[in-house]
Amino acid sequence: MSAGAGGETPTRRPGLGVPRLVGRDGDLSLLDHGLDERPGLVVVAGEAGIGKTRLLDELLRRRPETALVAQCPPFREPYTLGPVVDGVRRLAENVAGLPLTGLAGALRPLFPEWAGQLPPAPEPLPDAGAARHRLLRALVELVDALGVRLFVVEDAHWADETTLELLLFLRSRRDRGPRLLLTYRPEDVPPRSLLRRMVAQADVTRLEPAPLDTAGTADLVSSMLGGEPVSVEFAAFLRRHTDGLPLAIEESVRLLHARADLVCEDGSWLRRDVAELEVPPSIRDAVLERTSRLGPAAGAVLSALAVLEGERPPALVAEVAGLPTDAAEAGLVEAVAAGLLHEHGDARVGFRHVLAARSVYHALGALERGRLHRRAGEALEREPVRRVADLARHFREARDPERWAVYAEQAADHASASGDPRTAFGLLLDLLVGGAVRGAAVSRLVLRMPLYAAPGDGELRRIVGALRESAAGGLTREERAEATWQLARLMFHVGDVEEASVEMERALPGLVEDRPAAAVHAMLMLARPLGTAHPAAHHRAWLERAGRLVEAPPGPSPEEWLAFLVDRASTLLVLGDPAGWAAARELPVGGRTPGEVLQRARGLANLGEAAMLWGRYDEARRQLDAAAALAQEHQHLRLRDLVGATLAHLDWLTGHWSRTRAWHAPALDASEPVLRADASLLAGLLDAARGDHRGARERIGSAGAAGRLRGPADGTRDPAAVRARLAQAAGDPAETLAATDAAWQLVEAKGLWLWAAEIAPLRVRALLEEGRAREAAAAAAAFAEGTRALDAPAATVAHRLTAALLARADGDLLGAAGLFAQAGAAWTALPRPYDALLAREAAAGCRLAAGERDRAAGELREVFAELTALGADGDADRVRRTLAGAGVRVGGRAGRPGYGDRLSPRELDVVRLLVEGRTSAQIARVLGLSPRTVEKHVHSAMRKREAPSRTALAVAAVESGDVPPPRSGPGIAPRAG
Known part of the structure; x- marks a missing residue:
């Protein structure tokens, strides 16, 4: 249509304004209520373009308190604590006169421009976790001193790990700090991000802005058109093709305007030829078409800002764009008028939406991107406060390996000093695989890498390749x-x-x-x-x-000497040499330096693991508890978590399965591969005891794939030994032998028969069941001879079990029963109650086969009751079937009756995860159940606790002591006590 004369109604093109906030009054009220009246965290969750930032801007405009706003940009390498640092800088020009303690000296690396106003830097700490903890405490002190009452993190899905840990730290202070408000996109949160744990807890006020309906769409478009009405047909069309996403609506209207397809007829705004021309399917297409209509200067500044990322001062944009100041300012004015950019109160400009920035960036050719990145890097080098991670990114994209390496190493040092070793590892790994360092510099760089922060073996193997090429x-x-x-x-x-x-x-x-x-x-x-x-x-x-x-x-040095003594003692014990115990007793107590303390804690942990291999569980617990306490006291957090995993396995061995369950459920989501592997192994063992052998096999398989390689020297933590145990329980001797073949051959080659304590009984029994009695006798004899001189309780019991198996195969049922009973008594003394019950079951089975029905039935009744109490429902079911076959009844299926008002072990597992804020679907994935089964357990627990809702159940379970309260900090804490 066009403007006409006579009977035709004239048409005119609109002028476009910035849309107002529409359809969000209820959301704003909920946010105000959450900040003023409810404890806990307030979050705004939603997809890109739903209007989270616009809602937050309106909220901050209305609220009177001092707010610190940390905006997380979509940097490819998150800058450690960068959003918080920038937020503090926007809030305060200096810190002179603030009531800060000496702790604030730790902030000097973050705020070098305030070095003269901050206390002296404290002594460096040897452990990354301790350094991170100190830095977070210093930041919290600064936030308090600035009078911040509202702490906002925008786009938290892009936050670095240390920024998220700061939020967890602030949450743990409850009413002593600012209220917390964050926005994020659920679909962009990394799988193992701390953000998932944070937003899943029970005291979170959660808002998810909904898409606009047709009326809301009409209001939004009308607000862009000076308040004039739009046609219902046009509003419905936009709603249908944008799914009510405010950003998509706005961008589509701007595109229509740029094409002159938006006109006013009969007092109502509509679009020309609605039936023929569709709104573009993606915002990117809309953005690129709009930018193509702008002048060269506007296009140049948009490209420069897309490369720079975030909000930048006009002078910097002009320099990167390669324009004179007046031409760049004119381009910025044009881009702002077009609605692509917006101006900030601190004289900076930036894209109104990150999607628009990415659209412009990806439309640039590779050569143009490289040229702009080089300009950006060279311009930012001259800034008084250098953001080295930013500089590393620019010079990497500019293909300038020398400067990329310089700034990436500086950024890695900064991340390590801030307690963020994962970011440091990633920065240095990029240098290696990107070819920025070569020759002798490769091994120098590897020496600096925090290898323990590698997310998995894949990254480490990439380093191996780089080193091999260098060598x-x-x-x-x-x-x-x-x-x-x-x-x-x-x-x-x-x-x-x-x-x-x-x-x-x-x-x-x-x-x-x-x-x-x-x-x-x-x-x-x-x-x-x-x-x-x-x-x-x-x-x-x-x-x-x-x-x-x-x-x-x-x-x-004293530290090197202590490290040698620690390694010597633990190596002797793993070699099966009793001299290792004397060497352990001669280790010096305590340590004067942080390095010596770390070696002492490491030594206690290694000795605890060695004691488990020998079967000295009381000794293992003393050493591991001491290691956990020392690691916690000195903030060696990774060592603390690894010791916690070992203690959880010791709890499984010694029958404290509730503590094992409390540890393994959250550890299944740990970022550390070793912790995930250990958690999967324990989950598999617990599943097998319950009778879920299929789920157990899947768990054990994932344990072998997720963590470091384990073998027979790890005893009960060797996935191969556990697979053999499962195969034997399933009645598959061939699979049992296949699972133990490699370990047995290794033990024979090395002559280290202590390592065979877990697999010798499994292998001897499988050989007997396969009809290979001579090989079984030879294996038992070799094991007995190889461990004869060792005071190793695990090996002693294993020898009795192999003797019992041979006696049973020879038909000496009562002799075998006596040997099985001796093994059971020895397991009980360690203590190792689950295996003691299995040995007692075998003894009773021999007596039953020998005709001692009454005595066997009495023993099996006791075993049934104790297996049920332990939570080994699957094994108890097997005993019940044995008794039923002998004509003895012991009630229904094991584990189901008898709990009364108490929560069953499985209900406790479900409620524990419920308290952590998990959904039914998440609980089902962790426990290997169906969501429907999870709901049955939830409703059963609600009935027993007389709880009207899931939240009430969680509160009741914590208050009654059924489950521990949710953790408020990072890491997997070791078992206490």
Whole structure:
């Protein structure tokens, strides 16, 4: 249509304004109520373009309190605490006169421009977790001193891990700090982000703005058109093709305006030829078409801002765009008028929506992107406060490896100092795989990498590839020795122990001459009897060589000496040498330096694990509890978490299954692969005891794939041994033998028969069931001879079990019953109650087969009751069936009756996860149940606790002590007490 004369109604094109907030009065009231009257966190969740930022802007405009707003930009490498730092800078020009303690000195790396106003920097801490904790406490002190009453994090799905930990820290203070409000996109939250745990808790006020309906769409468009009405047909059309997403509506209207397709007829705004022309299917198309209609200067500043990311001052935009100041300002004015950019109160400009920024960025050609990134990096180098992570990104995209490496290493140092080793690892890994460092610099960079922060073996294997390529290049003798040493060290980490040993022996001559401390470390790694078929004497020889070298002049530092003593004691014990106990008793107590404290804690943890291998569970608990306490006191958080995993397994062995369940459920979502693997293993063991063998096999399979390689030296934590146990319970001797073949061959080659304590009874029984009695007798004899001189309770009980199995196979049923009973008594004394009950069941089974029905029935009744009380429902069911076959009744299916008003073990599992804020679907995934079964357990628990709702059930369960309260901080805490 066009404007006409005569009888036609004239048409005119509209002028467009910024839309007002429509349809959100109820949302604003809910937010006000949540901030003023309810405790806990307030979150606004929704997809991109739903209007979270617009809603937040309106809320902040209405509220009187001091607010700190941390805006998280979509940086490819999140800048550690960058959003919070920027928010503080926007809030305060300086910190002079604020009531800060000496703790605030830890903030100097974050605010170098305030160095003269902050207290002196404190002494560095050796542990990344401790450094992070101190930095967070200092930030909280600064926030309090600034009088912040509302702490806002916008686009929290892009927040770095340390910023999220700061939020957890603030949450744990309850009423002593500012209220917390954050916005985020649920679909963009990484799977293992701390944000998921934070927003899932019970005291969260959650708002999810809904898409606009047709009336709301009409109101939004009308607000862009000076308040004039729009046709119902046009509003319905927009609603239908944008799903009511405010951003999509706004961008579509602007596109229609740019095409001159939006006109006013008969006093109502509508669109030309609605039936023929559709709104573009994506916002990107709309944005790019709009930018194509702008002048060259506007296009240049949009490209510059897309590369810079975030909000920037006009002068910087002009420099990156390569425009004179007046031309850049004119381009910015045009882009602001077009609704693509908006101005901030601090004289900065930025894209109104990140989707628009990404659309412009991805439309740039590779050469143009590189050119703009170089300009951005060079301009930002001249800034008084350098954001080194930003500089690293720009010079990486500009293909300037030298400057990329300089700034990436600085950014990694900053992340490590802030207690964020994962970001540091990622920055340095990018340098390696991106080819920014070569030759001898590769091994130097690897030496700096926090390898323990690697998300998995895949990343470590990429480093192995880079080191292998470096070691093959033109290096000096010293450089090649260093590169080979680092290569071997990484190969040990990823489980390539055989090849790593070869590489390490190649590196040793150069290390002995140039770096004796590293040579001692290498020898101690070669002394570890893991992953190779070398006999025990081979490893002992390396241990003795390390001892001679560490005592040679000039001698080790106190920390190096303690590390050697710790490794020597634990290595002797893993070698099955009782001298390791004497070496453990001779370890010095305490430590003067942080490094010595760390070695002491590590030593206690290693000795605790060795004691578990020997079957000395009381000793293991003393060592592990001491290690956990020391790690917690000195904030060695990763070591604390690993010790917590070992204690959880010890709890399973010793019958404290409720503590095991309390640990493993949250650990299944841990970011540390080793913790996830241990949690999967424990979940599989618990599932098997309940009778869910299919679920148990899946759990054990994932345990073997998720964590570090484990083997027979890990005893009950070896996934292969657990698979053999499951196969035997399923009556599959062939699978039992297949699962134990590799471990048995390794034990024979090394002569380390202590390692066979878990698999010897399984293997002997499987051989007997396969009709290979001679091999079974030979295996039992070799195991007995190899452990005869050891005071190892686990091996002693295993020997009795193999003897009982042989006696039963020979037809000596009563003799076998006596040996099974002795094994059960020995397991009880350790204590290891679950295996004691299985041994007692076997003894009673022999007596039943020998005709001692009454005595066997009495023993089986006791075993049934104790298995039921322990939570081993599947095993108790098997005993019930045995009794039923003998004509003895013991009630219904195990585990179901008898709880009364008490929550069953499975109900406790469900309620514990419910308290953590999990949905039924999430609980079902963790526990391997169907959502319907989870709901049945929830309703049963609600009935027992007389709770009218899930929230009331969670509160009642915590108040009654049924389950612990939800954790408020990061990490997997060790079992206490």
